[in-house]
Amino acid sequence: MFAKPPTGSFGATPREIRNKLRQYQDRTEAAPDAFIRYELPGILNDNRDAIAKLLGAPTETVVFVPNATAGVNTVLRNIDWDDDCKDEILYFSTIYGSCGKTIDYLVDSGRGRISSREVRITYPCEDHEIISSFVDAVEDSKREGKRAKLCLFDTVSSLPGVRFPFEAIAKTCKEKGILSLVDGAQGAGMLHFDLEALDPDFFVSNCHKWLYVPRSCAVLYVPFRNQGLIASTVPTSHGYISKSGERFNPLPRSHPIPFINNFQFIGTSDTSAYLCVKDAIAWREKTFGSEDEIIKYTHGLAREGGKRVAQILGTEVLDNKTGTISRCATTNVALPLTLEQASRASAWMMERMVFEYKTLIPLFTHNGRTWARISAQTYLDIEDFEWAGGVLRELCERVEKGESTEVLY
Known part of the structure; x- marks a missing residue:
């Protein structure tokens, strides 16, 4: 059924769920307009409901994106960085490579508006040491005339593969008035989550690693208070609403919540994997x-x-x-x-x-x-x-x- 042993890099999907994936692909190919325009939104909603229950979040706060990197990019590229050039993105030295490079790109292309600050971690260390280092970095940022606006951190880091004290860092971010972006790429299916209790500003987790959903599928959580900050998907598609006026949307079935509607259709990407989340969760419970x-x-x-x-x-x-x-x-x-x-x-x-x-x-x-x-x-x-x-x-x-x-x- 699976490769032996897995690495945790790309995940593995059981045959039963791969068959579901192909069924959805076949339904799409049999009648693309009927399926994409009229059937897909309802099936997406069912799958959003399934992942929301698993993560302890309201259904209206979760959408699907291709992978955790896409979710991190979506959030970082939507943040309104201040023109006074004081905003900083804080991150830890164990950050996943592509997320680190996304921060580098934003700094490089921001023409001085954004800077970044790395918090060094050397394992083995205790959770309180990580929290203390983070607080010190926030204070260093302030002393240097900067403003720690957002912190990106893991649930379980990639290399080394260790659990990060994400609950404590999310709490500290809230106390310090810093936006928290939780990279839970190694999250859903590996750890217990109650996102309403954790209350991060943003959270993303792959579904194709530990939930056995086909690649590529991730969930992006944005609480109601922050949904207005996520103006566009990456890339921008029909759900975007411009401040200068709304353009024609050719898709007939729109979700009443603008945030959800924004992510409902993004070009002609094959999002069949998104439709397998409910089945994969049920399969895991039935099997294990x-x-x-x-x-x-x-x-x-x-x-x-x-x-x-x-x-x-x-x-x-x-x-x-x-x-x-x-x-x-x-x-x-x-x-x-x-x-x-x-x-x-x-x-x-x-x-x-x-x-x-x-x-x-x-x-x-x-x-x-x-x-x-x-x-x-x-x-x-x-x-x-x-x-x-x-x-x-x-x-x-x-x-x-x-x-x-x-x-x-």
């Missing part, structure tokens, strides 16, 4: 149990599986003393290589994984060591982690024998 059961299993498997891989490699798992950063479905295990060996061989090792072992375990360097990130999914067990540990050990042994000097594929 409740959300509580799923999260308990995957978090426990990541914890125990990480320990087993570390035992096989003779190394250690990345964690802090309180164990907060490992309360998720990913684990990070150190490789038994020197930093010099690993820096030369990481690309070779990952390529060998793909073409020889039919898997991919991301390797990355953090705090002077090279780590492997492994994800725990509902369809895996401890034997899969033992297999992954064996692959990593074998590749490390091949590196030590000098194989990584061979020409890459």
Whole structure:
């Protein structure tokens, strides 16, 4: 059913849900005008309702976008940055690469109107240290005559794959009058959420990673108070309402809430994956149990599986003393290589994984060591982690024998 073991990068979709995807694609092709104009809006609403219930949010506050990067771009490109050139975007050094580059682009193209400020994180560290560093960055911004306007932060970071204290940072943002943009790319299906209680200013999460929805599908949450800030989708489409007057919209079925209507149709993109969210959530529950059961299993498997891989490699798992950063479905295990060996061989090792072992375990360097990130999914067990540990050990042994000097594929 699935590739073994998964990386958490792109997700995996069961055959039953892939069949649903193709059914929606076939319905679209059978009668494009009838389906897109008249049937699609209602099916979208049903799926928005399903993801809203999972995330603890009102249905009218969630829409679908292609992926988390698109959601982050949508928010950042809609914010009205002040002409006094004091606005700053705060982010953490573990930011996902494309989101970091989006901030870079906004700064580069803003002609001095926007600046950015990085908050450094070095793991293992405790949650209170991260919060303290964030508060210090806000104060530094103020002392330098800047204004911390928005902070972008993760639920579970990509590299390393650790849980971030997003609840505390969202609360601190509210106390400091800073807009909070939560990048929950590794979120829905991995962690419990109650967005009404968390109350971020913006939240985005992929549905194709842990909910087993086909690629590409993500949910963007914008509370009612901020929906007026999101004037346009990316790209702009028929739902946009100009301040100079509304142009003709050729689509007959409009949602009464302008924010929802804005995201209902964006060009002729294939959004069939959006229509599978309800089915995927139901499939997970039917196959693996409740959300509580799923999260308990995957978090426990990541914890125990990480320990087993570390035992096989003779190394250690990345964690802090309180164990907060490992309360998720990913684990990070150190490789038994020197930093010099690993820096030369990481690309070779990952390529060998793909073409020889039919898997991919991301390797990355953090705090002077090279780590492997492994994800725990509902369809895996401890034997899969033992297999992954064996692959990593074998590749490390091949590196030590000098194989990584061979020409890459």
